[in-house]
Amino acid sequence: MKCTECRGTMKTKRENYRYAASGLPVTLAGVKVSRCSKCGAHEVAIPRIEELHRVIALAVISKSGRLAAPEIRFLRKFLDWSGAELARHVGVDVATVSRWENGQQPMGPIADRLLRMIVGCRQPDQGYSVEKLIGVRGAQARPTRIDVREAKGAWRAEAA
Numbered sequence: 001m002k003c004t005e006c007r008g009t010m011k012t013k014r015e016n017y018r019y020a021a022s023g024l025p026v027t028l029a030g031v032k033v034s035r036c037s038k039c040g041a042h043e044v045a046i047p048r049i050e051e052l053h054r055v056i057a058l059a060v061i062s063k064s065g066r067l068a069a070p071e072i073r074f075l076r077k078f079l080d081w082s083g084a085e086l087a088r089h090v091g092v093d094v095a096t097v098s099r100w101e102n103g104q105q106p107m108g109p110i111a112d113r114l115l116r117m118i119v120g121c122r123q124p125d126q127g128y129s130v131e132k133l134i135g136v137r138g139a140q141a142r143p144t145r146i147d148v149r150e151a152k153g154a155w156r157a158e159a160a
């Protein structure tokens with residue numbers, strides 16, 4: 001395999017890969033990463049990415065701490081909504097959504113639960129329980145570390 005940047009040789013091995021593209025502290029355990037020894041470019045093979053995003057979204061809405069700015073952004077993108085669409089669905093203006101997502105304004109506890117519900121409703125087969133809303137607590141919103149690994153052909157998340 002040749003590097004697309006410099007035509008150097010790429011070496012492939014399995015590693016724990018920080019999935020920075022998600023915007024969240026997500027680590028994919030044991031995925032195949034090819035790295036160029038010459039220029040340092042890398043390519044990662046992530047199978048079944050839609051399923052992976054479902055699993056991450058479920059882990060995020062299942063956490064007990066309040067939703068953090070990058071998690072709100074991840075969930076909105078997961079819904080395939082613009083900021084304006086999220087604003088319309090939760091009944092705020094678009095400037096509020098952008099303040100939530102850039103961390104200038106914490107999301108209130110009701111909007112937090114509403115967003116979880118919307119994501120949970122989109123995935124009824126994932127078995128999200130509204131009972132989990134009772135467990136949401138705390139004022140501090142920090143992104144939860146999530147480790148995801150592929151086992152028996154399915155992605156599984158463990159919130160760290």
Ligand SMILES: [Zn+2]
Nearest residue numbers: 003006036039
């Ligand atoms: Zn290279």
